[in-house]
Amino acid sequence: MRKLALSDEILMTVEKPARYIGNEINAVMKDAQAVDIRFAMCFPDVYEIGMSYLGIQILYDMFNRRDDVWCERVYSPWIDLDKIMREQNIPLFALESQDAVRDFDFLGITLQYEMCYTNILQVLELSRIPLLAEERTEQHPLVIGGGPCSYNPEPIADFFDLFYIGEGETVYDELFDLYKEYKKAGRTRAEFLRRAASIPGIYVPSMYEVSYNEDGTLAAFTPRYEDVPAQVEKQVVMDLDHVTYPKAPVVPFIKATQDRVVLEIMRGCIRGCRFCQAGMIYRPTRQKDAESMKEYARAMLENTGYEEISLSSLSSSDYEQLPELVNYLIDLCSEKKVNISLPSLRIDAFSLDVMSKVQDVKKSSLTFAPEAGSQRMRDVINKGLTEEVILEGAGKAFEGGWNKVKLYFMLGLPTETEEDIKGIAHLSQKIAERYYEIPKERRVGKCQITASTSFFVPKPFTPFQWASMNTEEQFLEKAKIVKQEVRAQINQKSIKYNYHEADVSVLEGLLARGDRRVAKTILEAYRNGALFDAWSETFRMDAWKKAIESTGTDMNFYVHRERDLGELFPWDFIRIGVTKDFLKREWENAKQGKVTSNCREKCSGCGAAKFGGGVCYEG
Amino acid sequence: MKVRVKFAKEGAMKFIGHLDIMRYFQKAVRRSGIHASFSEGFSPHMIMSFAAPLGVGITSTGEYFDMELNGSMSSAELTDRFNAQMADGMRVLSVRKVPDGKASKAMSLVAAADYTVTFREEKAPSGDWQHQVEAFLSQEQILVWRKTKRSEGEKDIRPWIYKLEASGNGLSMQLSTGSVHNLKPELVAEAFYKYLGQEPQPFAWQVHRGEIYADLGDENGRKLVTLESLGEIIE
Structure with missing residues (x-):
């Protein structure tokens, strides 16, 4: 039996010891002596969150298909174990072998949200890897980042040796082959990094020089050497039907946040909402064939024993073979006594029919994401959902027996007025009214409308990347307006209003559009005790405030000012297919409240067609 | 048919709590191709009852649960099918048929x-x-x-x-x-x-x-x- 890295005494002291023992069904065990490359794949958050993430399962499966690579998993030790590991000098270990991460060839860290950045430092420090890439030597693993936040890697560039920009299935093999070759030949870390920088999609921060203008904006971003490309090309998989996908994902012993089979049906989104980074960076929209999805669904259920399956995509209603796939799954799941957990679908006759078949109408709720309260504001953000459509969908659902509705909105969107803000309460009221139009004898009690607002954070590679972000005070003032307006509605008793924390959102704004100089702010916040910032129970604004102050980080510069159209952004060196010209056009359209068609209605010439496939070439 | 499954829980598996072990076995049954009986309703679940919960940290070579099966497999085949699905540290020691009815429930015995x-x-x-x-x-x-x-x-x-x-x-x-x-x-x-x-x-x-x-x-x-x-x- 494997020897665990932690003693019984420690494992019996910490919360949920199952987070640290590995040994799960479908976890891959190999002989460490028989592989050339040991890769520690890390999600810098707690186990239950990290295990729910599909991307790692895909790469874990893909890497381990190679006989010369052993990919293992690492997650952030929760604060209880973090403390013990520091006190007792226990190095961070990978779950499968329980060996120290420090002895691996690679430490890969997925970057799913900005508020995990201090956890990156935790993972490095507990692994005893120097936090700054420049301080690492031949003895240390190469630290590689990937995932959505690597589309602006600059605030964390100092902590990484390299980044992989784009979808992991394309050039990892090339990177591994190169690494093996250099390792065998006894070449240095610096030599490897220099050569790796010319693999498409690989960004090596130390190979680039950055200079700033007097006003603090970026002046130039240039390669230090001639053989290093000036721009890094995002990697995309154009043939999703012949790309590896895990038929036997790892099944945790403890309940993960996403505790089910996840079937990825599509990448990208045709909608073009102007606040949405995923909608831009994952272009072009590519669909997987339903026939192979059916096969995967069956195999994955049989290999994991999960009692639930769900579909993954940015907008499942836009998946053209959805009815065919869903009807197949309904039959399969009734045969296997498996639940189907539906992604949020556009509410129409089809989805209501499907929902009534697979869930208990009385218990389940409908979800709408109008994102903004007024039609004007929805036109600004290019959210194609109209009030008419929402009311019609809600009406049909109420007639069908549902009485719970969840609504998601954002506050602080560009050009927002008080009327737009109040619109959130008014739309909630109209939905409530629609419910009470149903004759009393056919209603099931009161309706419950839950309106939630998050605060808008401008993200790189969106038409709103130039936009000003509100201050914490402005956000809270706006939330108060919504709250009061909800209270003023006739059916206020049927409407519940929630809003997110504003201080975290402002920090997210700093980390999302920051440059290389923000690294010292992150490092300082971590030194001040910031960790697990995505968790309200552990988030410490004081640690961040102190760091912002002591490093002289200008929040107005990074967060609140509107950027000039001519400004060079820290992330501009990455080519995502969608051009900056298109984003500019969309920013102008937004300000004029002009709606842009979705990719299936009419091509808007965003630039993603250069990849030669997907929705750009449908029909 | 009601069967009683005897199993061992050793090694790192001692850190998996009772409720998670129940979920673990439900998944193992699904993977094994053993035909379990399910309850009715929107979220059908396996009819399974454990004899006596074992605390986290305790190992065992004498744990039991009862479950309802459809179809007819021999004790040997059931045991083999279970063991083909076990994580390191878990072993199914025997599977035997027990009388139906509340009085013979593992937990109450x-x-x-x-x-x-x-x-x-x-x-x-x-x-x-x-x-x-x-x-x-x-x-x-x-x-x-x-x-x-x-x-x-x-x-x-x-x-x-x-x-x-x-x-x-x-x-x-x-x-x-x-x-x-x-x-x-x-x-x-x-x-x-x-x-x-x-x-x-x-x-x-x-x-x-x-x-x-x-x-x-x-x-x-x-x-x-x-x-x-x-x-x-x-x-």
Whole structure:
């Protein structure tokens, strides 16, 4: 039996010891002596969150298909174990072998949200890897980042040796082959990094020089050497039907946040909402064939024993073979006594029919994401959902027996007025009214409308990347307006209003559009005790405030000012297919409240067609 | 058909709690191709009942659950199918057919269990403790401070210790278990330390459960039989 890295005494002291023992069904065990490359794949958050993430399962499966690579998993030790590991000098270990991460060839860290950045430092420090890439030597693993936040890697560039920009299935093999070759030949870390920088999609921060203008904006971003490309090309998989996908994902012993089979049906989104980074960076929209999805669904259920399956995509209603796939799954799941957990679908006759078949109408709720309260504001953000459509969908659902509705909105969107803000309460009221139009004898009690607002954070590679972000005070003032307006509605008793924390959102704004100089702010916040910032129970604004102050980080510069159209952004060196010209056009359209068609209605010439496939070439 | 599954839980698996072990077995059954019976409704679940929950950190070679099956597989095939799906540290030891009905439910049958409490290195009681076990057990009363949901106070645990002896670097014991009098082995070990005039260090021992019994006796005395022996092998 494997020897665990932690003693019984420690494992019996910490919360949920199952987070640290590995040994799960479908976890891959190999002989460490028989592989050339040991890769520690890390999600810098707690186990239950990290295990729910599909991307790692895909790469874990893909890497381990190679006989010369052993990919293992690492997650952030929760604060209880973090403390013990520091006190007792226990190095961070990978779950499968329980060996120290420090002895691996690679430490890969997925970057799913900005508020995990201090956890990156935790993972490095507990692994005893120097936090700054420049301080690492031949003895240390190469630290590689990937995932959505690597589309602006600059605030964390100092902590990484390299980044992989784009979808992991394309050039990892090339990177591994190169690494093996250099390792065998006894070449240095610096030599490897220099050569790796010319693999498409690989960004090596130390190979680039950055200079700033007097006003603090970026002046130039240039390669230090001639053989290093000036721009890094995002990697995309154009043939999703012949790309590896895990038929036997790892099944945790403890309940993960996403505790089910996840079937990825599509990448990208045709909608073009102007606040949405995923909608831009994952272009072009590519669909997987339903026939192979059916096969995967069956195999994955049989290999994991999960009692639930769900579909993954940015907008499942836009998946053209959805009815065919869903009807197949309904039959399969009734045969296997498996639940189907539906992604949020556009509410129409089809989805209501499907929902009534697979869930208990009385218990389940409908979800709408109008994102903004007024039609004007929805036109600004290019959210194609109209009030008419929402009311019609809600009406049909109420007639069908549902009485719970969840609504998601954002506050602080560009050009927002008080009327737009109040619109959130008014739309909630109209939905409530629609419910009470149903004759009393056919209603099931009161309706419950839950309106939630998050605060808008401008993200790189969106038409709103130039936009000003509100201050914490402005956000809270706006939330108060919504709250009061909800209270003023006739059916206020049927409407519940929630809003997110504003201080975290402002920090997210700093980390999302920051440059290389923000690294010292992150490092300082971590030194001040910031960790697990995505968790309200552990988030410490004081640690961040102190760091912002002591490093002289200008929040107005990074967060609140509107950027000039001519400004060079820290992330501009990455080519995502969608051009900056298109984003500019969309920013102008937004300000004029002009709606842009979705990719299936009419091509808007965003630039993603250069990849030669997907929705750009449908029909 | 109702079957009783006997299994072992060892190694790293001792850190997986009771509820997660239930979920683990439900998934194992689904992977194994064994045809389980399900409840009705929107979220059908397997009809499965565990004999006696095992605390986190305790290993066992005598755990049980009952479940309803459709179809007819032999005990040997069921055991093999289960074992093809086990994580390192889990083993299915036997699968036997048991009578239907509430009276024969594993959980309601539990009357006693065997445990060993092994002292960890350098954490055993000092002195000649092996030769004190008999004297400890021959006391008329063994009073311990016990806190339950209902009450708190001194309780005599002696009647619920059926056997106790020194074995190797620890104690082996048979204790009353189940819904009527559930005596935990840790409590016996603590009482023994106290009897020796000593205080156990934290994490002084590793507990292992060896077997679970039903009581077929009457007012004249106990007749303990293993839960496994109440089932019959399916040919």
